[in-house]
Amino acid sequence: MNLALSTLGCPDWNLERILSVGREAGYDGVDVRGYRDEIDVTRHPLFTDRADETQSRVETAGLTVSALSSSISLCEPGDRSARVAEARRLIEVGDAFDVDRIRVFGGGDLDAHSRAELARAGGETMREILAIDGAADFQWVLETHDAWTASADCQRLLDEMPTDDVGIVWDAAHTLRLADESPRETLDALGDRIEYVHLKDAVHDPDHRDATDDGYVYTVPGDGDLPMADVVAALHERDYDGWLVFEHEKRWHPSIPEPEVAFPAFVGWVRDQL
Template sequence: MKLAFSTLACPQWSTEQIVENARQMGYDALELRLLDGAVLDPVKDAEKVKQAVALSRANGLEVCTFDTSCSFNHSDPAERERHIADLRNWIQLAQQLQVPLLRVFGGAGNPDTYSQQEENAWVADALRQAAPQAEQAGVTIVLETHDGFASARRTAEVLQAVASPAVSALWDSHHPYRVGESVDEVVQALNGHIAHVHVKDARRLDTDPYGWQLVLLGEGEVPVREQLQALRQQGYQGYVSVEWEKKWHPEIPDPEVALPQHIALMKQWTA
């Protein structure tokens, strides 16, 4: 396994600080979600992204993933088309810069209005439209176990409907656990289609049965160690990326604390 972190962890760092800290901490790669504290756009931020990729590689780091904001669980066809167009721009940029993975979301969904089958069909149809371009570009689109698609079983249903080698799964350690799926259930559901992994730990809040608090690795209840061991047993050779959500949760510890702590423990657990 190769270790990375998402730039979501460090919204206050410059690109130079991100690269230097990643190198000094011993990470293998970066996952680009933010630069200069802002979510990236594949068109208007293309030059900034190119410079970040070049600087990373000049310092012995890869850029493993572009984290898009694309989601496809929209009842409005025009909205879905907008996100498909955005994904096509990301594929083009990833091909140009030889970045292998593009993260996408299914979306939050509206179960009171639409059936799960309808929503799955929207997501699968959107991914089928982008898949041939991704196949030609040598890029893998990874659908994250997140939001309405937190369940690995549901994510697997979409992947089966798409049936493209260029569309696979991103296993986010927290969300399938949050919806009650065990490590074995996730591995069995995704059945060799895990192309990327996000690691985060959290604990349930006693004051809110639906709330979670992000915590340092090993201080919560998410079975991250068991997940990493399962990946090793499956022969997983891809990236495991720390998704420390400092951008969205400014109250959690700073990246200077969290990122060294995560890599030290992940190296220990995967040794």
């Protein structure tokens, strides 16, 4: 398994520090989810006008861009032009960085639409994206997130996808907390479609100022309440050899541990599990 850090975990760091800490801590790659003040890296010159320079710096550090993690939500009925335009920009950035996969969300409003309607809208959006020149060169992966966290719901959305090549980003913290699924239950249901894995630990502390909607606060791996060791063990049993991404959500939860502490701690924790 290869290890990547997410740029969500270090929103104040410049590229030099991201790459140097990533290399020194023992990571293999960087999952790009925003850079400094810009969450959409397709609008930042380091990833557009200066992409060749940035890619050279990534390679010199001995790292790889493991994925581009976009904000695209597929399951929004109505005008899809903005999402398709973002996908087109992502393809250009992905080409510049030799990226294999692009993360998208399901999204959608279950108060306004049925799950079936949202799933159909997701399939239609994905068809438009895959019609873009070069889109089929990437693996598009849906995260277990929001309305599409439980395995059965994810499968329903996958069934609407125009190709079996659309896969799953397994955010294990979401399926554990929000879908009440054990790691093995998720893997039994979706294992053949899981192409990328996000890991993060959390402690239940609903009074904390940075608590999630369900009362959890993200913390250093191994210090929380979530059975993350069981996730790694289950992946190991299934011979998963893809990416494990430490998605430390510092951008959204500023009081959680600093990246210079959390990033090395994740690598050490994973090594203890394997």
